[in-house]
Amino acid sequence: MRIRFTAEIYEWSARRNWFFVDVPPEPSADISDRPRMPRGFGSVRVIATIGGTTWxxxxxxxxxxxxxxxxxxxxxxxxxxxxxxxxxxLDALDG
Known part of the structure; x- marks a missing residue:
């Protein structure tokens, strides 16, 4: 499953120097609805790309x-x- 979205970078309030963006609600629901093997903390493996950087x-x-x-x-x-x-x-790899 591949999605593209625009979001604002924020620093996690519980830990300085940890930065995130939130996947919007609709694609998040689509990701959540796909069956997959359970992983730690409910995480989903992804390949992310911002500009020319992929990880x-x-x-x-x-x-x-x-x-x-x-x-x-x-x-x-x-x-x-x-x-x-x-x-x-974002390419969701699980499921």
């Missing part, structure tokens, strides 16, 4: 959506940070 990671349930962690190396490579609105291409 493997997992998204994690956060209320009615999923949160995508963004590595510091990605933020630096793409010249983005907290408060910036970015476009994300």
């Amino acid at each position: 493997s990671t997992s998204i994690f349930p956060s209320g009615d959506t999923y949160a995508l962690p963004i590595k510091k190396a990605v933020l630096k490579a793409e010249g983005v940070g907290q408060g910036d609105e970015i476009t994300v291409d």
Whole structure:
């Protein structure tokens, strides 16, 4: 399943220097509805792309959506940070 969305980068309030974007509710529901093997914390394996940077990671349930962690190396490579609105291409691999 491939999705594209635009979201604002935010810093996790519980831990400084951890940055995320939220997958919007509709695609999050589509991801959640797909059958898959259970994984830790309800995570789903994904391939994420922002600009010219692609990496493997997992998204994690956060209320009615999923949160995508963004590595510091990605933020630096793409010249983005907290408060910036970015476009994300996401390939959900599980299910």
